[in-house]
Amino acid sequence: DAGVTQSPTHLIKTRGQQVTLRCSPKSGHDTVSWYQQALGQGPQFIFQYYEEEERQRGNFPDRFSGHQFPNYSSELNVNALLLGDSALYLCASSFGGSSYNEQFFGPGTRLTVL
Amino acid sequence: AQSVTQPDIHITVSEGASLELRCNYSYGATPYLFWYVQSPGQGLQLLLKYFSGDTLVQGIKGFEAEFKRSQSSFNLRKPSVHWSDAAEYFCAVGGRNNAGNMLTFGGGTRLMVKP
Numbered sequence: 001d002a003g004v005t006q007s008p009t010h011l012i013k014t015r016g017q018q019v020t021l022r023c024s025p026k027s028g029h030d031t032v033s034w035y036q037q038a039l040g041q042g043p044q045f046i047f048q049y050y051e052e053e054e055r056q057r058g059n060f061p062d063r064f065s066g067h068q069f070p071n072y073s074s075e076l077n078v079n080a081l082l083l084g085d086s087a088l089y090l091c092a093s094s095f096g097g098s099s100y101n102e103q104f105f106g107p108g109t110r111l112t113v114l
Numbered sequence: 115a116q117s118v119t120q121p122d123i124h125i126t127v128s129e130g131a132s133l134e135l136r137c138n139y140s141y142g143a144t145p146y147l148f149w150y151v152q153s154p155g156q157g158l159q160l161l162l163k164y165f166s167g168d169t170l171v172q173g174i175k176g177f178e179a180e181f182k183r184s185q186s187s188f189n190l191r192k193p194s195v196h197w198s199d200a201a202e203y204f205c206a207v208g209g210r211n212n213a214g215n216m217l218t219f220g221g222g223t224r225l226m227v228k229p
Contacts, residue, residue, distance in 0.1 A: 004157070033216070042118075042204050042219035043158070056216050090157060099146045099208035099215040100165060105157035 002027075004093050004106035012112045013081050021076040021109045025093030031055075032074040033103065034066060035090040043090055049074050050097045078111075086113045116141045116207050118220035126226040127195050135190040135223050137205030146208040147188040148217065149179055153201045161203075164188060175199070200227045 005024045013019050025032050031050045035043035045058035049068035068074045072093075078085055088110050092103040117140045127133050139145060146165055150158040162173025169181040179190045188205060202224050206217040 031215070035217075035219075040222075042120075042206075042221045043217075045216045045218065048216060058216065092158075094215060097215050099217075101215070102160055102163070103215065103217065105150075105159070107155065107157045 004091055004104050006089075006091050006106040006109050008109060009107070010110045010112075012114065014114050015081055015083060017081050017113075018077065018079045019081060019111060021078075021089050021091075021111070023074045023076070023091030023093075023106060025072050025074070025091075026104050029093035029095050029104070030072050031094045031097040032068060032072065033092045033094075034074070034076045035092065036060075037088040037090055037108070039087070046076070048097065055097060081113045083113050086111060116145065116209065116218045118205050118207050118218055120203075120205055120220035120223050122223045123221070124224045124226065126228060128228045129197050130194050133190075133192045133195045133199070133225070135203050135205075135225070137188045137190065137220060138186050139188060139205070139207045140186065141207055141209075144183070147179075147181060148206040148208065149173065149177070149188075149190050150204045150206060150219075151175075151201050152204065152222075158204065161190070195225075195227055197227045197229065200225055 033048040034046040037043040047057040052068045063079045065077045088108040090108045091106045094101045094103045119138045148163045149161040164181045205220045
């Protein structure tokens with residue numbers, strides 16, 4: 001079992017550009033959540049996808065959007081990048097979306113915006 | 115709104131010494147509580163979780179945590195720290211509902227271990 005995988009590992013973009021990050025959940029999981037972890041801070045919840053729909057959303061602007069595919073993999077899109085979007089983006093997968101079920105985290109994608 | 119506070123940003127302990135990392139939470143009811151560990155370049159790994167029942171929970175790698183409702187705390191402890199425990203530790207709270215399993219994390223505590 002490969003666990004949660006994310007791609008790419010690192011990414012460098014310039015202000016105003018758009019970026020897409022990808023996540024493949026752990027085998028058997030159907031729920032994917034995305035978190036942003038700025039340097040020296042704890043992860044902040046962006047949104048969660050379940051059954052290909054956004055089920056829960058944190059306090060992030062509409063520039064952050066996502067998608068979940070029928071195979072449960074997910075993408076995070078960020079438009080009009082700002083310097084403040086530089087962070088580690090973590091994907092977590094679980095089954096069923098209940099807090100009772102453990103979330104497994106991927107290693108993250110490090111995004112740098114210049 | 116739910117929130118988590120980890121008062122200690124950095125903690126340094128000697129190898130073999132005991133450890134306690136503090137966590138205070140704010141939540142309208144009894145929450146689900148978690149401790150995660152993050153090593154450099156790694157994702158988050160779950161150490162332990164509290165849902166209900168016995169307020170002292172055991173986790174992996176010899177860690178334990180105690181839920182104290184009266185103090186809104188969920189402190190992490192280990193009786194004897196190993197050099198490999200050096201990492202960042204995050205406390206998190208989750209809601210008891212089926213509308214999603216969003217986790218709210220604290221700011222983290224960086225643990226350094228002296229030989």
